[in-house]
Amino acid sequence: SQELEQSPQSLIVQEGKNLTINCTSSKTLYGLYWYKQKYGEGLIFLMMLQKGGEEKSHEKITAKLDEKKQQSSLHITASQPSHAGIYLCGADDGDSSYKLIFGSGTRLLVRP
Amino acid sequence: DAGITQSPRHKVTETGTPVTLRCHQTENHRYMYWYRQDPGHGLRLIHYSYGVKDTDKGEVSDGYSVSRSKTEDFLLTLESATSSQTSVYFCAISEGGPGELFFGEGSRLTVL
8 A cells, every 4th residue: 555754754943944844655646635734633735736747836835746746845935833733745545546645744843 | 614523522431431433524525534643653544435334444444433324424433442542533524535635623532
């Protein structure tokens, strides 16, 4: 079955700094999804990437899917305390069209 | 916000007792999922449903059963709770399969 590995596991940055979170898949990605979880709450969908080389942005967050469709990166520009939380990447399980599997998450703390 | 409600939100129980968590949606979405979230493991899929009475196992289904007798409700049952099932459980729904999932607020279960 497919596995997703995220790095780093945790990240502490100063407000205003840029940062990047990576998600690497053991298999070709047919769909890659980024979610954010505020501490103690449920997950919120951020973006979906499906095509090799695709890039999407939402406010100060940009996500890319590499050409080989096995790695995605999430980049935050000029981080703010509101960006703090856990970021998880999810992907279609290649064995089933119904299942979405997740990486272990990256905990982000932004210091004011 | 998607109409998805989990109950109970918090529960403390003893080893060996049965526990049922309920997920209720008002969106009439076809797909429903139960995940558990543990430190270092991210989100792991327990069971999912692709229609009324249509369910299947996820990555960590041992010790759990589910039922979906109507579109709006997806029940997760621990027949005999164990301490290893202490976790935060999230229900999610989607209209068209994996991808953009809407998550509930989570149910924190502690098994003593």
